[in-house]
Amino acid sequence: MSWLVFFVSIGAVTLLMLLIKQGEAGSVANLFYLVTPLVAVEAWLLFDDRLTSMSLIGMAICISGVVAVNYAPVRKHPRRAI
Numbered sequence: 001m002s003w004l005v006f007f008v009s010i011g012a013v014t015l016l017m018l019l020i021k022q023g024e025a026g027s028v029a030n031l032f033y034l035v036t037p038l039v040a041v042e043a044w045l046l047f048d049d050r051l052t053s054m055s056l057i058g059m060a061i062c063i064s065g066v067v068a069v070n071y072a073p074v075r076k077h078p079r080r081a082i
Contacts, residue, residue, distance in 0.1 A: 030069050037062050 019028045037059035043049035 027070050030066055033062050033066050 016028065019031070040049070040051065040055055040059065044051050
């Protein structure tokens with residue numbers, strides 16, 4: 001129980017706040033989409049869970065979406081004359 005309280009809860013929130021402090025909140029929130037693929041890989045490694053073709057396709061979609069959003073070129077809007 002202490003592992004869950006101190007390392008998972010407090011550690012995760014502290015890490016989230018550090019990420020938000022260093023970057024934009026939108027790109028930090030985008031990283032939450034990587035939780036599901038990482039948990040599936042962890043279950044495969046630790047508990048010998050099966051990775052089906054549908055789960056691999058879903059992982060590829062999640063990872064490609066995160067990469068596309070985080071590494072997309074930022075477009076600046078032209079300033080309008082008043």
